[in-house]
Amino acid sequence: MKSLGTFLQSGDWKGEKHVPVIHAPENAKKGEEIEIKVLVGEEIKHPNTLEHHISWIKVFFHPEGSKFPIEIGNYNFSAHGEGEIYEEPEIAIKVKLDKPGSIHALSYCNIHGLWENSVEIKVED
Amino acid sequence: MKSLGTFLQSGDWKGEKHVPVIHAPENAKKGEEIEIKVLVGEEIKHPNTLEHHISWIKVFFHPEGSKFPIEIGNYNFSAHGEGEIYEEPEIAIKVKLDKPGSIHALSYCNIHGLWENSVEIKVED
Amino acid sequence: MKSLGTFLQSGDWKGEKHVPVIHAPENAKKGEEIEIKVLVGEEIKHPNTLEHHISWIKVFFHPEGSKFPIEIGNYNFSAHGEGEIYEEPEIAIKVKLDKPGSIHALSYCNIHGLWENSVEIKVED
């Protein structure tokens, strides 16, 4: 079986426009509400047309030492020019974490497939 | 046929915790990137547990005079306590509009059903 | 406030291609697994292109006498010609119900907005 994992592309978002960018604090307190911003195209804009666009971003949290990632949320960007309305592939969300771990973003371009990125976050009592 | 429209609940979000709150500028320039924030529970927090939570918010734009609303995006809040991780039912997004119209938010509580709100936005050349 | 309910279009699916068609049994036993098929375009095909397509169908159940509809599921049709791959706006699902009520389908065309339909289902012990 070929794993979908072999199709997860990554790289430096400053040079590759598809790579999702994650802005999260490096440190958080346990149970504190923190803001996380995830977007595609911070440095180099990605096209946003009916033919070619970023469809969605998923965000996961992987608690350090756990076997399983937990999905934080799924965000579909639906307007790519219908009636001259455009949604940018960018969201700011709020989460509360209990343990240190890593935030993972997975995004999908309808032409160029799956892209990912992750950042570490320290969570203290 | 009973319309789903008969189940769309609304009210004053300062008194009813389920009503989605929309923060959008009253005026925008055509094609300008604007931020819209949509959340449930600004004044009175809604529960966020596996048994009872806000599952998603959808955002639409209805261009003035048009027959059809256009979906801007769909946002699923997935973490309601799994591994002590919680996502708040709140998102900030970026959109570009072409015409004046109304922003509509539709949200879903897994116990208390569908809720909506809308705000007008003026868009000028 | 203008309600999204005013934008929910319906009609006879034999004459209007956007109206979702619901195939469900008229009678079910309490807790029995039943199949429900929901689709757009049974009689008249809807376009399926990057520019114009059915994006999603949501299915709800409204238990008779309840104040709130419950979401059964949400189905996004993602392939509209990317790499010559097309997904038809059609799904068959399995549900268990406890009470009589109505099944509601809500579908979205990226150009022609929101459409709905519903059927009654009797559920007996």
Added chain:
Amino acid sequence: MKSLGTFLQSGDWKGEKHVPVIHAPENAKKGEEIEIKVLVGEEIKHPNTLEHHISWIKVFFHPEGSKFPIEIGNYNFSAHGEGEIYEEPEIAIKVKLDKPGSIHALSYCNIHGLWENSVEIKVED
């Protein structure tokens, strides 16, 4: 960067209840409508409760020799006991393919994370 790919679990669905099962024809004609059924729990049922359930299944197609997988659809199972309504983690969909390749299913348990499976499909003129 830790890749999400390292969290994609798989195995034999006859022994491990989380592994998505894919029923697709081994051969298809180019552009022909084919049915694909994807489910979790064919042999061993997975729990379906508010606390522990299969949230969604995503289906992708990877055309042989292509760099990118294409998302066919995303299916959220929303009812896990609300009002004694349950949706089974199972869908049947219809697709048209142009080339041979592999169908990939990715599913998510809110407790046990991400699981995947794939099957090959031959597509001829």
